[in-house]
Amino acid sequence: MTENRWPPVSPEELEALLRVVRPRVQELAARFGLSGPDVARITRDVAVMVLRDRNPGDRERLFVTAFERQCERLRLERESDDGPIH
């Protein structure tokens, strides 16, 4: 059953990924004014999601892209909740 599968992401790769993406995560969290629970949910979800990508370079790029998209979606949801009543 293990044939043709790749090994899981190594702990070293995970540490390296977290170090590389952290500045961008902080920048995006500040830009979008994310609360602590927002950061917790989005960071956890995105970090788990990128584990399925095999290429370390792709994982970094994907982490930042997906994080930004989630922030953008949250902003849109909030805008539609708080928008003017016509």
Add this chain to the structure above:
Amino acid sequence: MAPSTDHRHASETELRRLAGAALDATLGPVRSHLLEGCPRCAGELRRLLAEESDPLGRLAAAWALSEGEPSPKLLAGMTCGLYAWSLLFEAEEGAAGALAEELLRLPSAERADVARESWRYRSMALARHLAERARAAVFDDPGQAVELGRLAVAMADRLAEPGYPAGLAHDTRALAWGALANALRVDSDLIEADRAMAVATGAVREGSGHPLVESEVLSLVGSLRRDQVRYDEARRVLERAVEIYRQHGSPVLHGKALLQLGQILTQDGEPDRAVGMLKEARGILPDEDGRMRLLAGYSLAIALNAAGRAPEARQRFDALEPEYQQHGGDPWMAQRRNWIAAWIAAAHGELGQAERLFRELRQSCAERESAYDYALATLELACVLLDRGRVDEVGALAEEMVPIFASRRIHRHALAALALFQAAAAGRRATTDLTRRVLRYLEQARNNPHLKLSS
């Protein structure tokens, strides 16, 4: 505590420790057991990781928001929590093939219920595996592909419950619903395909933001819009898919999307633009994907021919012969090759050669009981005969079309268009314009039973 071996299931205590401290040195045998692809232990770990998801979120927030460098303890905690998920994904992928076989051995009426109700099958990898199988089965057996797609959807819709991150669960729903929509499209159920695709695109919006999930669904939307003869939309979504693949995708996915876009441009009357795309697709697709490169080469020859560049089309087509000998051994590709050879001969004015090739194609379609392709070959042959001024022989073709009307594989609007041609041919009134109009309509309407021949 005795460690697990590859042959013994991990205990709940061991898995609970793994969920919280995946890198613990004493848990090596548990990790090995999981990586063997044990569905039972993977299911249990999934449940435990769902319980641990709040602590992982708190660690993630502390990691992201702490000032200065995060402490080694914090980094280690994050790494450990994520490594446990990584192990789970590997375990699930290892088990997915065997679980799928298990499910598919059940009577088909029971599969979806079992998949929905049993924790054993609530695996994201299994839902994705079935969606991929639905995609692969679509041309050989659309009915089977629909069944696989429905099963994938039944599972994907329940993934939020076992505690996968919501974005990932929606990504999987998008892929499963997209695969089902695609299977329904090829099975000529465009109304249901449209509904399923709306669920898929909605799930993309709810998903993790993974660009390749979006582009994969967009490429399926492109195929659906093409069959719905909504070419502008097809082109728009495929251009977006190509752009995403250009930035993030593998050469295979990028090349396939370009190929798809080039084919639609040719079909939509812009073969000159298609030529550039198809050349790019040929350049990008890797040598290992020889069949796809050959298909891109054939599509390029078709586009060149349609653009009035028949000599260049022939040159390209002839140059593909070694690739055909290496990668094109199946009847579908052989048919494709003969069809293109006939078009190129007709475009060169070699009408005798074109007539011989279309007659051979017609014969092979009859032998394979492929009524739709038989009708297309008949109309192509009629065009050649009309160009040669042999109107009486076109009348004889009309008589030979009778078996087409008994086919259940041709929808009623297509049959009506064929009947129009048949009546004209029988009355010696068929013209090249009418024949080409019916031919073009049939090419567009293959999977679209709602499309009528415009007057």
